[in-house]
């Protein structure tokens with residue numbers, strides 16, 4: 001007989017993920033997830049690290065993002081297809097696996113489309129905790145698509161940002177974001193240009209989707225002392241900021257070998273100085289040191305953030321039961337008798353017929 005404990009892998013569907021997030025509470029989920037991300041960034045050297053494995057096409061990219069801390073192994077499958085929304089699909093979808101390094105068995109399979117939006121926002125907010133001007137309460141969000149509300153809520157939950165200035169080239173996206181965030185404690189202004197959106201904002205989040213070198217912000221739009229959370233530029237040939245902004249900023253990154261390929265800094269010389277965010281979190285390097293300094297988090301999304309998210313969901317799941325039991329792993333009575341298991345299955349099917 002098959003041992004259910006070994007063949008079964010807990011699977012978190014989109015439905016169960018939504019229930020989990022709502023049961024915990026979106027803002028609490030973001031704060032707790034931010035805590036897991038910060039914890040893992042603070043032990044950065046223990047992780048296996050590699051730039052994600054990307055398969056590019058004219059339409060977009062499909063990527064695999066693996067890492068391990070020696071005890072657990074995680075990976076995420078994620079796509080980025082900026083024109084997908086035109087035919088009703090998401091720009092970004094994802095799923096992922098957490099596995100036990102000791103025996104290689106998956107311990108968790110989960111949707112990660114929602115989880116990616118949450119972990120991206122939580123990472124941005126953790127970075128801003130170290131980099132944004134003190135007491136910042138106003139954020140411009142340029143690009144009001146799928147990620148945008150999550151960014152807003154993470155900055156509110158982690159930093160207390162409660163004034164939003166929204167801009168999107170598609171005004172209906174801004175209206176959607178404003179309506180989704182209504183009643184959640186924000187003072188929201190919908191703006192008619194990126195220039196208008198950044199006025200009075202101490203934090204500027206760019207989270208647009210376009211497969212090109214875009215110029216969402218030009219140099220004249222960025223005043224001294226601002227923190228830029230640049231989320232949308234995350235692929236070769238896909239950036240959001242004018243190069244001159246980068247030259248005026250202190251640039252903070254997740255994993256330099258990946259960010260140099262995918263981030264805003266692909267526009268700069270390969271040896272342009274950048275600061276690794278994890279070293280700011282451990283106190284080895286300074287984050288914001290001057291109120292006039294422009295800080296830039298050149299976010300591309302790194303595997304360790306997904307690992308933290310998988311770890312958080314695994315811990316949260318234990319008490320909730322919000323998963324299905326997926327018959328994912330072949331588990332013959334005698335481990336080497338895989339073919340025998342197939343024969344026994346054939347015999348069983350014949351009996352039924």
Ligand SMILES: NC(=O)c1ccc[n+]([C@@H]2O[C@H](COP(=O)([O-])OP(=O)(O)OC[C@H]3O[C@@H](n4cnc5c(N)ncnc54)[C@H](O)[C@@H]3O)[C@@H](O)[C@H]2O)c1
Pocket residue numbers: 080082085091092116117120142143144145146147148167168169170173207208209210214216230231232233234299300301302
């Ligand atoms: N750094 C990370 O970790 C990370 C994680 C997830 C997604 N992303 C990236 O974030 C971006 C946004 O993702 P999404 O899921 O919200 O995409 P989305 O397609 O749902 O939304 C993007 C929005 O940007 C708007 N836009 C496009 N060009 C613009 C411009 N010039 N000015 C203003 N608005 C503009 C679009 O109208 C759309 O509403 C994507 O590029 C995605 O690859 C990054």
